[in-house]
Amino acid sequence: MSITAPLVNDASPGGQPGDEPSGIIDRVYGFLRGIPTGILWFIVVIWSIPTLGLFVNSFRNRDGQRGSGWWNVSPSELTFDNYDQIFGARSGLLRSLLNSAAIAIPATIIPIAIAAFAAYGFAWIDFKGRKGLFIATVSLLAIPLQVALIPLLQMFVGGAKYTVPLLDKTITIVPDFDLAGTTTAVWLTHTGFAMPFAIFLLHNYISSLPKDLFEAARIDGANHFTIFWRLVLPLSIPVLAAFAIFQFLWTWNDYLIANTMIGANASQQPTTILIANLAGDFGRNEHVLPAAGFVQAFVPLVVFFALQRYFVRGILAGSVKG
Amino acid sequence: MTKRWLKLAAVPIALAFVAAACGSDDESGGGDTTPASEAPAATDAPDDGGDAGGGGDFDGATVTITGPERDDPSIASLNDVLGEFGEANNINIEYTGDADWEANINTQVQGGNPPNISYFPQPGKLADFARAGNLKPVTDQVNETLDEFWLDGFQLYGNVDGTQYGVPAKTDLKSLVWYQPAAFAAAGYEVPTTFAEFTALIDTMAAADGPKPLCVGIESGQATGWTYTDWVEEMVLRLHGPEVYDGWVDNSIPFDDERIQEAMQAPVDLWTEDNVFAAAGSIAATSFADNGQPLVDGQCYMHRQANFFAGLFPEGTTFADPADDSAVDVFYFPDINGDKPVLTAGIFAAAFDEDPATMAVMNYIATAEYAEKRQAAQTEAVGGGLSGYLSAAIGQDPSVYQPLEQSFLSILESAEIARFDGSDLMPADVGAGTFWSEGTSLVNGDIDVSEAASRIQASWPG
Numbered sequence: 103m104s105i106t107a108p109l110v111n112d113a114s115p116g117g118q119p120g121d122e123p124s125g126i127i128d129r130v131y132g133f134l135r136g137i138p139t140g141i142l143w144f145i146v147v148i149w150s151i152p153t154l155g156l157f158v159n160s161f162r163n164r165d166g167q168r169g170s171g172w173w174n175v176s177p178s179e180l181t182f183d184n185y186d187q188i189f190g191a192r193s194g195l196l197r198s199l200l201n202s203a204a205i206a207i208p209a210t211i212i213p214i215a216i217a218a219f220a221a222y223g224f225a226w227i228d229f230k231g232r233k234g235l236f237i238a239t240v241s242l243l244a245i246p247l248q249v250a251l252i253p254l255l256q257m258f259v260g261g262a263k264y265t266v267p268l269l270d271k272t273i274t275i276v277p278d279f280d281l282a283g284t285t286t287a288v289w290l291t292h293t294g295f296a297m298p299f300a301i302f303l304l305h306n307y308i309s310s311l312p313k314d315l316f317e318a319a320r321i322d323g324a325n326h327f328t329i330f331w332r333l334v335l336p337l338s339i340p341v342l343a344a345f346a347i348f349q350f351l352w353t354w355n356d357y358l359i360a361n362t363m364i365g366a367n368a369s370q371q372p373t374t375i376l377i378a379n380l381a382g383d384f385g386r387n388e389h390v391l392p393a394a395g396f397v398q399a400f401v402p403l404v405v406f407f408a409l410q411r412y413f414v415r416g417i418l419a420g421s422v423k424g
Numbered sequence: 425m426t427k428r429w430l431k432l433a434a435v436p437i438a439l440a441f442v443a444a445a446c447g448s449d450d451e452s453g454g455g456d457t458t459p460a461s462e463a464p465a466a467t468d469a470p471d472d473g474g475d476a477g478g479g480g481d482f483d484g485a486t487v488t489i490t491g492p493e494r495d496d497p498s499i500a501s502l503n504d505v506l507g508e509f510g511e512a513n514n515i516n517i518e519y520t521g522d523a524d525w526e527a528n529i530n531t532q533v534q535g536g537n538p539p540n541i542s543y544f545p546q547p548g549k550l551a552d553f554a555r556a557g558n559l560k561p562v563t564d565q566v567n568e569t570l571d572e573f574w575l576d577g578f579q580l581y582g583n584v585d586g587t588q589y590g591v592p593a594k595t596d597l598k599s600l601v602w603y604q605p606a607a608f609a610a611a612g613y614e615v616p617t618t619f620a621e622f623t624a625l626i627d628t629m630a631a632a633d634g635p636k637p638l639c640v641g642i643e644s645g646q647a648t649g650w651t652y653t654d655w656v657e658e659m660v661l662r663l664h665g666p667e668v669y670d671g672w673v674d675n676s677i678p679f680d681d682e683r684i685q686e687a688m689q690a691p692v693d694l695w696t697e698d699n700v701f702a703a704a705g706s707i708a709a710t711s712f713a714d715n716g717q718p719l720v721d722g723q724c725y726m727h728r729q730a731n732f733f734a735g736l737f738p739e740g741t742t743f744a745d746p747a748d749d750s751a752v753d754v755f756y757f758p759d760i761n762g763d764k765p766v767l768t769a770g771i772f773a774a775a776f777d778e779d780p781a782t783m784a785v786m787n788y789i790a791t792a793e794y795a796e797k798r799q800a801a802q803t804e805a806v807g808g809g810l811s812g813y814l815s816a817a818i819g820q821d822p823s824v825y826q827p828l829e830q831s832f833l834s835i836l837e838s839a840e841i842a843r844f845d846g847s848d849l850m851p852a853d854v855g856a857g858t859f860w861s862e863g864t865s866l867v868n869g870d871i872d873v874s875e876a877a878s879r880i881q882a883s884w885p886g
Binding site (some may be wrong): 362 | 430488489490492493494495496498517518520521522523524528531532534535537538542645646711712714735736738739787
């Protein structure tokens with residue numbers, strides 16, 4: 103213990119009676135300091151148990167899963183049958199994974215691109231009504247996306263047309279792109295609903311960048327676009343990565359929007375919908391769900407671990423001014 | 425200032441164009457998703473009835489079909505059967521089994537994005553959509569095919585206010601009791617032929633120190649309680665006959681009528697602690713699907729459930745095989761008044777548009793060939809056991825059905841009084857709502873029968 107306090111060198115262990123009090127204090131201090139870590143580890147273990155159980159069960163057959171809890175597992179009953187079954191020819195799991203990617207990737211990149219521009223504008227371009235517009239944008243966070251789903255779907259199905267009452271003239275507000283039942287409809291929806299939060303998060307970060315930087319750049323003759331491209335974007339990498347992780351996880355794991363927009367079109371279904379249907383009538387195939395869940399979770403795990411060092415930095419985004 | 429605004433506006437507009445371009449890319453790449461109504465209409469609608477392989481050509485029109493069936497064997501057989509028909513007629517048929525079909529079909533219809541055809545397990549729902557003008561009546565040609573292959577009694581539930589919308593695609597027989605003949609023989613029990621014998625047998629079994637007489641479990645996720653409603657339907661039919669049953673279904677005889685309450689109380693009286701084995705401890709907590717294992721394991725003697733329960737027995741169970749002591753068989757759920765009523769259920773296909781390709785598929789679903797091929801494919805998919813599929817279409821080759829399944833069909837065909845599952849005919853708020861939930865409370869003992877009946881009656885719409 104006393105090694106941690108090299109400055110009090112004369113308190114090194116040696117059995118001298120005078121050292122005892124400080125040795126005890128050190129020990130108590132060390133013990134107390136270990137408590138938070140211990141609690142954290144405890145929480146981590148508790149939090150991981152369900153996932154561990156799911157993981158173990160994904161290697162057990164139906165009778166095993168139904169017959170006893172996952173902690174009763176014996177090594178001899180472990181099998182890859184469930185994985186074989188979900189990757190089987192009929193399940194279409196690979197196609198659905200590609201569909202999930204076709205939704206999650208555009209739905210992550212496009213909101214970031216738009217929101218970064220918007221956040222810069224709100225933070226550093228002085229225009230009339232800036233504050234009001236920003237408040238309006240952010241307050242859209244309060245709108246539950248569920249209420250907008252069916253009107254949006256109707257728009258994707260037939261476009262939006264408005265007939266001017268007296269003139270008897272029809273104006274096409276949104277043309278009929280025939281998007282219903284495609285992954286495009288899904289990521290367009292995700293893009294729209296991600297915008298308020300993306301702008302809010304990015305704005306908080308970008309507006310906290312030091313003003314001196316911008317003034318210096320101005321003096322050097324940089325216009326808004328150069329400042330954004332050469333200065334703001336590189337400095338904002340942590341928050342962009344953090345938002346990318348959030349948005350990717352949310353769109354990859356989304357069921358509701360995909361289910362509404364894709365409807366009956368089996369060829370465009372993402373993995374979440376496929377998994378929901380895997381269980382079969384009356385849960386007859388429930389035993390493949392843990393395996394399917396792990397396949398579905400694998401991609402976000404890769405994304406998370408690849409970007410996690412940004413995640414920790416970015417989660418502080420905007421919380422500390424300085 | 426104006427210039428800057430223009431620049432700002434340019435970004436989203438440019439992005440919108442990109443999005444639109446990507447949209448059309450996706451579409452050509454990821455399978456044809458245009459609704460069939462926009463596909464080029466076939467010029468030569470086939471006139472050869474529903475013969476698969478009869479060469480209609482629909483220019484690769486896409487027909488999407490949804491339905492609640494999503495089992496591996498069901499999906500495999502449906503894809504086989506429909507795929508074969510589609511190939512022969514150049515129609516691209518996609519079937520999606522949907523875990524949440526009941527809710528999703530509403531969203532799809534409201535959003536204007538329904539499938540071309542959907543399989544309806546509840547004629548009540550089909551009628552709702554038909555009355556709202558979302559479904560299209562079948563063409564005369566499909567009607568002729570229906571008359572050729574289906575008895576009026578089975579067509580009836582696809583008919584809404586005199587117009588035919590639904591085509592029967594699957595038939596279920598509910599009035600069955602599953603049991604192990606070997607277990608009966610070992611204990612010296614006889615298969616009961618009247619309801620009095622049935623209850624007497626239950627009492628004998630309960631008094632003997634062996635397996636419980638009945639396996640009962642009514643848990644089924646969101647649909648918990650439907651097994652109870654089946655029992656009530658059986659009891660209404662048995663106690664009071666088909667006229668009362670019909671009146672009850674259209675609510676001219678309300679739930680709180682004494683006769684209906686008597687039928688609601690009857691299963692509860694049978695399901696005493698001495699009589700019932702419930703694997704999960706209580707009846708309401710036991711999944712109805714988990715009643716197969718205890719029956720095979722000899723924890724109970726009997727289980728009343730429809731023919732499709734064959735698929736829920738543990739793997740390797742044999743059916744109606746005298747050589748095998750663990751084989752499972754069925755007997756007819758006995759009647760009270762000697763009129764042998766039968767409770768049925770089924771699935772109906774109905775179309776959301778009148779496209780020639782859609783109607784050609786509907787026509788095919790109405791044929792005996794569809795039923796026969798699906799049965800053959802599904803039997804193969806489950807590895808040769810009981811497929812869980814059944815169709816009462818006339819003119820099928822009986823050899824595709826196993827002897828036990830043939831006996832189901834002969835019960836269906838010979839029944840003079842056959843009534844469709846009442847809860848599926850009632851408005852969804854009741855038949856798929858309060859009847860289930862209040863029924864479950866009644867089984868749990870939380871409320872008594874008059875309370876349950878008046879609550880269900882109060883929820884009847886209109």
